[in-house]
Amino acid sequence: MIVQALAFYLFAAVTVASAVMVITAKNPVHSVLFLVLAFFNTAGLFVLMGAEFLAMLLVVVYCGAVTVLFLFVVMMLDINFVELRQGFLQYMPLGASVGIILLAELAVVMGGWHFAPEAAKAGAAPIPAIETMTNTHALGAILYTDYIYLFQAAGLVLLVGMIGAIVLTHRQRAGVRRQVIRDQINVDVQEVAEFKKVESGKGV
Amino acid sequence: MSGLPNLTPALPEIFMACVAMALLMVGVFMKGEAKKVTRTVSYLATGAMVLALLLVTAFSTTAGTTFNGLFITGAFPAFAKVLILAASALTLLMSRDFFENANVTRFEYPILAVLATLGMMMMVSANDLIALYMGLELQSLSLYVMASIMRNDLRSTESGLKYFVLGALASGMLLYGSSLVYGFAGTTNFEVMAEMFAHEQDSVHGPSVGLIFGIVFVMVGLAFKVSAVPFHMWTPDVYEGAPTPVTAFFASAPKVAALSLFVFVMMGAFGDLAAQWQQIVIFISIASMALGAFAAVAQTNIKRLMAYSSIGNVGYMLIGLAVGGAVASGAETQQNGIESMLVYLSIYIIMTLGTFGCILAMKRGGDNVENINDLAGLSKSNPMMAAALAIFMFSMAGIPPLAGFFGKLYVFQSALEAGLVSLAVIGVLSSVVGCFYYIRLIKIMYFDDAEEDLDRQVGTEISMVVAAAAIVILAFFIYPGFITDSAAAAAAGLFAG
Numbered sequence: 169m170i171v172q173a174l175a176f177y178l179f180a181a182v183t184v185a186s187a188v189m190v191i192t193a194k195n196p197v198h199s200v201l202f203l204v205l206a207f208f209n210t211a212g213l214f215v216l217m218g219a220e221f222l223a224m225l226l227v228v229v230y231c232g233a234v235t236v237l238f239l240f241v242v243m244m245l246d247i248n249f250v251e252l253r254q255g256f257l258q259y260m261p262l263g264a265s266v267g268i269i270l271l272a273e274l275a276v277v278m279g280g281w282h283f284a285p286e287a288a289k290a291g292a293a294p295i296p297a298i299e300t301m302t303n304t305h306a307l308g309a310i311l312y313t314d315y316i317y318l319f320q321a322a323g324l325v326l327l328v329g330m331i332g333a334i335v336l337t338h339r340q341r342a343g344v345r346r347q348v349i350r351d352q353i354n355v356d357v358q359e360v361a362e363f364k365k366v367e368s369g370k371g372v
Numbered sequence: 373m374s375g376l377p378n379l380t381p382a383l384p385e386i387f388m389a390c391v392a393m394a395l396l397m398v399g400v401f402m403k404g405e406a407k408k409v410t411r412t413v414s415y416l417a418t419g420a421m422v423l424a425l426l427l428v429t430a431f432s433t434t435a436g437t438t439f440n441g442l443f444i445t446g447a448f449p450a451f452a453k454v455l456i457l458a459a460s461a462l463t464l465l466m467s468r469d470f471f472e473n474a475n476v477t478r479f480e481y482p483i484l485a486v487l488a489t490l491g492m493m494m495m496v497s498a499n500d501l502i503a504l505y506m507g508l509e510l511q512s513l514s515l516y517v518m519a520s521i522m523r524n525d526l527r528s529t530e531s532g533l534k535y536f537v538l539g540a541l542a543s544g545m546l547l548y549g550s551s552l553v554y555g556f557a558g559t560t561n562f563e564v565m566a567e568m569f570a571h572e573q574d575s576v577h578g579p580s581v582g583l584i585f586g587i588v589f590v591m592v593g594l595a596f597k598v599s600a601v602p603f604h605m606w607t608p609d610v611y612e613g614a615p616t617p618v619t620a621f622f623a624s625a626p627k628v629a630a631l632s633l634f635v636f637v638m639m640g641a642f643g644d645l646a647a648q649w650q651q652i653v654i655f656i657s658i659a660s661m662a663l664g665a666f667a668a669v670a671q672t673n674i675k676r677l678m679a680y681s682s683i684g685n686v687g688y689m690l691i692g693l694a695v696g697g698a699v700a701s702g703a704e705t706q707q708n709g710i711e712s713m714l715v716y717l718s719i720y721i722i723m724t725l726g727t728f729g730c731i732l733a734m735k736r737g738g739d740n741v742e743n744i745n746d747l748a749g750l751s752k753s754n755p756m757m758a759a760a761l762a763i764f765m766f767s768m769a770g771i772p773p774l775a776g777f778f779g780k781l782y783v784f785q786s787a788l789e790a791g792l793v794s795l796a797v798i799g800v801l802s803s804v805v806g807c808f809y810y811i812r813l814i815k816i817m818y819f820d821d822a823e824e825d826l827d828r829q830v831g832t833e834i835s836m837v838v839a840a841a842a843i844v845i846l847a848f849f850i851y852p853g854f855i856t857d858s859a860a861a862a863a864a865g866l867f868a869g
Contacts, residue, residue: 273585276581277552277581277582277585278582279581280580280581280582281555281556281580281581281582282556282577282580283555283556283558284556284557284558284568284569284572286558286567286568287556287557287558287559287568288558289558313440314440315440315442315502316377316439317377317382317439317440317442317443317503318442318502318503318506320389321494321503321506321507321510322506324389324392324487324490324491324510325506325509325510325513327392327393327487328484328487328510328513328514328517329513331396331480331483331484331487331517332484332513332514332516332517334480335478335480335484335517335521335523336517336520336523
C-alpha cells in the first residue's frame, strides 16, 4: 500500500511540475520535451488506477504521434515565440476574469449537481472485474460488437480527413522526374553505354 | 455472443458508404482526362443517391432500432432522409456545369458530397449522443473540404477556414453539453435518457442545474449548425465565399439534417424538459426572423442575400419546434407544430434549389456573376428564367397561392393554436420586411435596364431543376397532400414512440 502511495505522489508531483515547465520554458523544444515527461507520468498514474490500456494509448498516441507532430510544427514553422508572448500582461486581466467567471459557473453546476435516480443502473457496459478480464480485452469486446456502428463511423470520418488532406494539398508538379523501375530494367545496354577499346599509353 | 446486428434498417447508409469507397477507386484508376473522369464519378454519385432514396423508402420507414440501439429508423428519419437525398442529388447534378466552367475538375467533389450526405443520414438516424456526434462530424468535415474545393481561389479557401474554425467551436460546445447530460443520466441513449428525464421536471428539488447547462450547450451546438441567431455569424461569409454549387448544397441538405436532428433531440431525449428549452427556442426563433429580415435589406451580393434569407427561414421553422415544446397545449398541438415545420422545411428546400439554379445560371461572357444588379433586364434576355425566379421570390415572400405562403400559414396557425401569439405576430411582421428584398429582385429583373445582358445559354440540368421546382411551387395549392401527408406521417411517427 505504501509503495503505491509513494508511486502516486512521485508521478503526480512530476506531472504537475513538468506541466508547469511546459508553459514557462523559454525554448519551445524544451516545452515539448517536458510535455513528453508529463505524458509519461500521467501514463504511470493510469497504471496505478488499473487502466493499463489508457496508459498504453497515452504513450503510443501522445508521446509517439502528437508530440512528434508538435516538434515538427515547432521546428519547421519559424514562429517567433517571443513575439507571441508580447502583450501577455496586457491581456491577462481580461483572460483571468473570463477564467474566473467560468470557474464560478462550473462551481454553480457542480454545487447543484445530482444524478438521475436510475443513472447508476443505466451504465451500458459495466466494468468487468479486473480478475476476470483485462481492460484492453473488455474494451475490445464491446468496441467490435456493441459499438461496431460507431467504430465504422469513426473510420469513415478518418477517410474524409484523408481525402480532404489530399484534395486541399496535393498537386501535380511539372518537371518532376519519377523513378520508373521497369524502364530502368528494360534499358538496352547497347543504347545507353558506349564501349571503347582503350589502347595502353594513349588514353581516350 | 450476440451475432451480427440487424443490418437491413441501415441498408441505405451501408450502400452509400460502399458507393463512396467504390467511387474513390473509379476516380483513381479510371483512364482518361480529368474532365471525363469527374463527369462519370459525378453521374454515378447522383445515381447512387437516387438509389439510396429508393432504399430508404423500402427499408427504413418502419420504426425500430438496430446496432445496439444506436441507430433508429421510422417515419420521421425516413422523411428527412428522402429530403436530404433528393436535395443532395439535385445540387450535385447542378454543380457539374459550374465546375467544368471554372476548370475545377476534381472527382473528389462528388465523393465528398456522397460522404457528407451519408453523414447527414447518420445524423437524422442517431439515437445516441455519440452516434449524433459521429454523423455530425462526418458531415461537417466533408462540408469544410467542399467549401474550399477551389483551393486557388482566395474566397473559397477563406470560407472553408472560417467554417472550419467556427464549426470546431460548435462541436466543442456540443461535446461539452453532451458530457454534462451524460454525467447526469449515466447513458448516451436517447430513449433511456428520456425515461430518466420523465420525472425530473416535477421532482422535489427541480431539474438539476448541471443538466440544464448540458441541454443549453447541446442547443448552442445545434443552433450553430442550423445557423440560427445568435450563432449565425459564419453563414453570410461562408455562403458568399464558397463556390455557388457548394452554397446551394449548404443551403439545402445540411439544413434538413440539422433541423431534423434539432427536433429529434429536443422532442425525443429532452421532450419532458420542454419547459426548460422552449423559451430558448422562442428567443432564437424571434432573433433569427428579425435579423434575417433586416440584415438582408442592405445586401448587394445575391449569395449573401440568400444566406440572410436562410437565417430568417430557419427562424420561421423554429416556430414549429417552439410549438412542439408547448407541453401545456396537448400532444395534438405539439404534433401540428412539428408537422408545420416539416412542411415549411420541404417547401423551403424546393424554393432554395430553384433559386440557386437561377443563381448558377447567372453568367456573363461565360463567367458567373453574383451581384443583384446583374439581374437587370433578365426578363428580356431570358424570360423563362426571370419568370421562374419571380415565382421563387414571390413564394419566399409568402404571396398566395404559391407554396411559400402555405408554409408560413401552417407555421403561424400552429403557433396561434399553442397560444404563442407573439411568435406569430413577429413572424408576420418580419415576413413583411422580407417582402421588400424579395420583391426588389423582381423589380430589378423586370423594370431595370441592363447595361449588358446575361448569357442566354443555360445548362440542361439546371433548367430542368429550375423548371421542376417552379412547377411544384406553383401547383402546391392544387394538391398540398403531396407534401403535407408525408409530413403528417413523419410528425406522428415522432410522437408515437
